[in-house]
Amino acid sequence: MQVKEATGFVPTIVAFCCNWCSYAGADLSGTNRLSYPANVKIIRVPCSCRVNPIFFLRAFQRGADGVILCGCHPGDCHYTTGNYYTRRRMTLLFSMLDYLGIERNRTRVEWVSAAEGQKFAETMRSFAEEIAALGPNRRLADLRCRKDAEEAGITDERGSGDAV
Amino acid sequence: MQKIGVFVCHCGTNIAATVDVKAVAEALGREPSVVVSQDYTYMCSESGQNLIKDSIRDYGLTGVVICSCSPRMHENTFRKAAAQAGLNPYMVEIANIREQCSWIHKDKAEATEKAIILGRAAIAKVQLNTPLIAGESSVTKRALVIGGGIAGIQTALDIAEAGFPVDIVEQKPTIGGKMAQLDKTFPTLDCSACILTPKMVECAQNENIRILSYSEVESVSGFVGNFTVKIRRKARYVDETKCTGCGLCTEKCPVKKVPNEFNLGMDNRRAIYIPFAQAVPKIAVIDADYCNMLKNGKCGVCSKVCTAGAVDYKQTDTFVEEKYGAIVAATGYEISDVSRYDEYAYSQSKDVITSLEFERLTNAAGPTGGTLLRPSDGKHPHTIVFIQCVGSRCTPEKGKPYCSKICCMYTAKHAMLTREKYPDTDVYVFYIDVRTPGKNFDEFYRRAVEEFGVHYIKGAVGKVAPRADGTLEVQASDLIMNEQLHISADLVVLAAAIEPSKSARSLATLLTASMDTNDFFTEAHPKLRPVESPTAGVFLSGMCQGPKDIPETVSQASACAAKVIGLLSKNKLTGNPCVAHSDELMCNGCSNCANVCPYGAITYSDKEFRMPDRTTKTRRVAWVNPAVCQGCGACTVACPSGAMDLSGFSNSQIMAEVDAICK
Known part of the structure; x- marks a missing residue:
C-alpha cells in the first residue's frame, strides 16, 4: 500500500531509528502486523544522537522526498542524554532548512518507545501521506546523483529563479 | 574488493508468503561484489547456518548479508556462525525483511521491491565494514560500597562472603543508617536495632570488609573494572587505632x-x-x-x-586512594523538609513532629527513654493525629510527585503500637489512600483498624492551628461522611515524603551515573536490569534507586551484590567493539566530543606530530577509551572536524545506506 497520487508519484522516505527504542518499536509494529507504507525504509543507528544533520542533507541530495528521525522519549535515552542532543541539533537543522525554503513537513523528529508499535505505524503512515501530498523533493535533489532523472520527468528548477 | 555472500531467509512462510525470496536473491546476486546469493527456508537453523559457513569457506567471503528477521533476534546467531567459519563476526550485516517488510506489507510486488532495496542497503554497508576486535581489560577484584545503611551493609556482606574485599564509605561516624534510628519494623514488629546491629558487627568483624566511616568520596576516575577512587577521611580528632570506645x-x-x-x-x-x-x-x-x-x-x-591517649587535636583530613572493579551506590534517603508546609505548623509547634521523630520518641534509646511524651511539655498525649502523604503524591511545585511507599505501613505500626501501649489514647489517621501491597501488609493494617481501634479517616487535613492551651486544632474533612472535622490533638505526626540523600546528586556526577527527575538513580533497564546503573560497573542498592521498605532494600542489596560478584569473578572484560575512535591527524582538540560524552570516555593528551619540514609539533588530541565508550555516537556529530567516527556505524556506512535507499 504505497501512497500514490494520481500522477503515480511514490515518495522515497528514509527513517532513522535508534536501536533501543524506535527500531524496537518498528519491530513491534511488524510483530503486531500494523501496516505502514512500503516506501518507508528504515536505517538502524545506535542512538538518535548518532544521526548527523548531514545524513538528512545527503538523503535529500540523493533524492529522498522525506526524512524522519525516531528516538527514545526524552529522559528515556539508553545513553542517558543522547536524544537531548538530537532535539537541539534537529531544531537547528530544521530551521536552517526552513530558511533555505525546504518545506518543513519533509523532515520530522518523533519519539517512539520500544512499546509503541502502534505509534510507529501511525507516524509512518501520516508522514508518508504528508510527503506524498507535498510532491517530489526538487530543491535539494542533486540531478547528477540520479541516472533516471530524465525518465522520471524531473527537471532542474534551481536555475529558474523561483528559489525565493 | 569485498567478496560478499547474500543469504535470503524464507522464515517458513513468514517472509516467503509476501516476499518473492527467489527474486530477491537473484536481484541481490547482480549487485557489485556479491559472489554468491542464495535463499533457504530457515537460515537460523543448523543447516541454514552451515550453508552460510560453507559459503564463507568455499567462496572466501569477506562480508555476509543476511536478509531475515530483525537483527535484534538473530544478529548474534549469525555473527557466531561467521566467526566459526573464520570470518570476523562484525563483517555480518542483516537486512530486516520480516518485521520491517513481509509482516507489514500485503502486496507481494511492493514487499519484494522493498526487500531488494533493504538488501542493497545492507550490501552497501557491509562493503565498508571493517573487522572489529572487542578489546579486553583487566578487573580489579575489590568493590566500593558508598553508604553504610542496611543496603550498603547487606551488599558489602554478600560481596565479602564471596571472597572479594569490600570497602564501605560512610559519611557519618558510624554505619547503620536510618534503620538504626527506627524502633520497630513492620509488619512483624521486630526490634529494628536487634536485627540490624548483628549485621553491623558482622561488617566490623569480616576480614574482607574495611569500614571507612566519617569519610566521603572525593573523586572517581577510570571505568568498569578499573575505577580509581579518592576518599576523604574527615578528621575525627580521635586516633581510631587507639580509641577503645569506653565513652x-x-x-x-x-x-x-x-x-x-x-x-x-x-x-x-x-x-x-x-x-x-x-x-x-x-x-x-x-x-x-x-x-x-x-x-x-x-x-x-x-x-x-582519655587513658588510651587517643585524642589528637592536631588531626587533619587525610586522603585514601584505592582501585576498585565495581562501585555500589547505596546512599539511601532523607526525610524531606516539612517546615515549608505552613498549614501543618511544623515550625510553629514542637508538638508537630515527623514520623522519624515519633520513631525516636518511642525508642528506648531515644530522648524520652521510650515513653511517649509531648516534646513541648513532657506530658502524655491523649489524642494523636497522623497525617499521611505530607509532600508525597503532590504537584511538582508542592512536593514530590511519587508515593513514598513506606508511610502507610509505618503509620499503621505507629498507630497500633500507641494504642497497644497507651489504650487511653485516641489515634486518628488521615489518608488519601491506604496502600498495603506486600506480604502480610494488609492484614497488619486491618489489625490496626479492627483490633486496635485506630480511627482511619479518608480525607485531607487543611490546617493545624496551635492553640493557647497548648493543644493543636486539626481542621480536616472526612470525604466519606462528607463533613468537616475539628479535632483537638495533643500531638500531630506528619508522614513526611522521603527524598534521595542530598549527597546523591554530586555522587551521581562523580560516577557519571544518571538520575531521574526526582534525583533517584536510574537503572540500566527498569525491569530487566534493576540493580545496575546505565554506567557500566556502577550498581544501585536500596533507597537511592527509589522508595522501598527494608525487605525490598535487603533483596535489592543482595541482588546488587550478585551482580558485583559476577563482575569481579571475571578476569577479563570484553568490550563492545562498536565504539568511537578519533583520527588524531584531523582532531583539533576542541573538547566538543568530551563535552557531549555521557560516560566521560574521552580524554585528551598532547601528542607530537611530525611536520613535512621535519620539525615536530605538539598538539592536543582526543582519545576514546574503548572500555568506557558505549557507542552512542553523540561525539561523532559534535566533532567539527570530522575526526570522530563510530566503528560499526561509521559516517560512510550510514551514508552508503542512505545512498542505496535513495537510488
Missing part, C-alpha cells in the same frame, strides 16, 4: 548543649561523642563546630581523661 570522654566533656542528630535534635549530646551505644566503629569523634579546644584552644578535658 569516658563523652561523660566529662563540658560542652553539653549540642543537638543530638541521632535523636533528630530532640535532646543534646556533648562535643565529643559516640553516636549511639551500638555504633560501629565504636570510636569517639569530636564535633569541631562545638569543641572549645578546637575553637579557642581552651579545655582539653577529653585528652586528660
Whole structure:
C-alpha cells in the first residue's frame, strides 16, 4: 500500500531509528502486523544522537522526498542524554532548512518507545501521506546523483529563479 | 574488493508468503561484489547456518548479508556462525525483511521491491565494514560500597562472603543508617536495632570488609573494572587505632548543649561523642563546630581523661586512594523538609513532629527513654493525629510527585503500637489512600483498624492551628461522611515524603551515573536490569534507586551484590567493539566530543606530530577509551572536524545506506 497520487508519484522516505527504542518499536509494529507504507525504509543507528544533520542533507541530495528521525522519549535515552542532543541539533537543522525554503513537513523528529508499535505505524503512515501530498523533493535533489532523472520527468528548477 | 555472500531467509512462510525470496536473491546476486546469493527456508537453523559457513569457506567471503528477521533476534546467531567459519563476526550485516517488510506489507510486488532495496542497503554497508576486535581489560577484584545503611551493609556482606574485599564509605561516624534510628519494623514488629546491629558487627568483624566511616568520596576516575577512587577521611580528632570506645570522654566533656542528630535534635549530646551505644566503629569523634579546644584552644578535658591517649587535636583530613572493579551506590534517603508546609505548623509547634521523630520518641534509646511524651511539655498525649502523604503524591511545585511507599505501613505500626501501649489514647489517621501491597501488609493494617481501634479517616487535613492551651486544632474533612472535622490533638505526626540523600546528586556526577527527575538513580533497564546503573560497573542498592521498605532494600542489596560478584569473578572484560575512535591527524582538540560524552570516555593528551619540514609539533588530541565508550555516537556529530567516527556505524556506512535507499 504505497501512497500514490494520481500522477503515480511514490515518495522515497528514509527513517532513522535508534536501536533501543524506535527500531524496537518498528519491530513491534511488524510483530503486531500494523501496516505502514512500503516506501518507508528504515536505517538502524545506535542512538538518535548518532544521526548527523548531514545524513538528512545527503538523503535529500540523493533524492529522498522525506526524512524522519525516531528516538527514545526524552529522559528515556539508553545513553542517558543522547536524544537531548538530537532535539537541539534537529531544531537547528530544521530551521536552517526552513530558511533555505525546504518545506518543513519533509523532515520530522518523533519519539517512539520500544512499546509503541502502534505509534510507529501511525507516524509512518501520516508522514508518508504528508510527503506524498507535498510532491517530489526538487530543491535539494542533486540531478547528477540520479541516472533516471530524465525518465522520471524531473527537471532542474534551481536555475529558474523561483528559489525565493 | 569485498567478496560478499547474500543469504535470503524464507522464515517458513513468514517472509516467503509476501516476499518473492527467489527474486530477491537473484536481484541481490547482480549487485557489485556479491559472489554468491542464495535463499533457504530457515537460515537460523543448523543447516541454514552451515550453508552460510560453507559459503564463507568455499567462496572466501569477506562480508555476509543476511536478509531475515530483525537483527535484534538473530544478529548474534549469525555473527557466531561467521566467526566459526573464520570470518570476523562484525563483517555480518542483516537486512530486516520480516518485521520491517513481509509482516507489514500485503502486496507481494511492493514487499519484494522493498526487500531488494533493504538488501542493497545492507550490501552497501557491509562493503565498508571493517573487522572489529572487542578489546579486553583487566578487573580489579575489590568493590566500593558508598553508604553504610542496611543496603550498603547487606551488599558489602554478600560481596565479602564471596571472597572479594569490600570497602564501605560512610559519611557519618558510624554505619547503620536510618534503620538504626527506627524502633520497630513492620509488619512483624521486630526490634529494628536487634536485627540490624548483628549485621553491623558482622561488617566490623569480616576480614574482607574495611569500614571507612566519617569519610566521603572525593573523586572517581577510570571505568568498569578499573575505577580509581579518592576518599576523604574527615578528621575525627580521635586516633581510631587507639580509641577503645569506653565513652569516658563523652561523660566529662563540658560542652553539653549540642543537638543530638541521632535523636533528630530532640535532646543534646556533648562535643565529643559516640553516636549511639551500638555504633560501629565504636570510636569517639569530636564535633569541631562545638569543641572549645578546637575553637579557642581552651579545655582539653577529653585528652586528660582519655587513658588510651587517643585524642589528637592536631588531626587533619587525610586522603585514601584505592582501585576498585565495581562501585555500589547505596546512599539511601532523607526525610524531606516539612517546615515549608505552613498549614501543618511544623515550625510553629514542637508538638508537630515527623514520623522519624515519633520513631525516636518511642525508642528506648531515644530522648524520652521510650515513653511517649509531648516534646513541648513532657506530658502524655491523649489524642494523636497522623497525617499521611505530607509532600508525597503532590504537584511538582508542592512536593514530590511519587508515593513514598513506606508511610502507610509505618503509620499503621505507629498507630497500633500507641494504642497497644497507651489504650487511653485516641489515634486518628488521615489518608488519601491506604496502600498495603506486600506480604502480610494488609492484614497488619486491618489489625490496626479492627483490633486496635485506630480511627482511619479518608480525607485531607487543611490546617493545624496551635492553640493557647497548648493543644493543636486539626481542621480536616472526612470525604466519606462528607463533613468537616475539628479535632483537638495533643500531638500531630506528619508522614513526611522521603527524598534521595542530598549527597546523591554530586555522587551521581562523580560516577557519571544518571538520575531521574526526582534525583533517584536510574537503572540500566527498569525491569530487566534493576540493580545496575546505565554506567557500566556502577550498581544501585536500596533507597537511592527509589522508595522501598527494608525487605525490598535487603533483596535489592543482595541482588546488587550478585551482580558485583559476577563482575569481579571475571578476569577479563570484553568490550563492545562498536565504539568511537578519533583520527588524531584531523582532531583539533576542541573538547566538543568530551563535552557531549555521557560516560566521560574521552580524554585528551598532547601528542607530537611530525611536520613535512621535519620539525615536530605538539598538539592536543582526543582519545576514546574503548572500555568506557558505549557507542552512542553523540561525539561523532559534535566533532567539527570530522575526526570522530563510530566503528560499526561509521559516517560512510550510514551514508552508503542512505545512498542505496535513495537510488
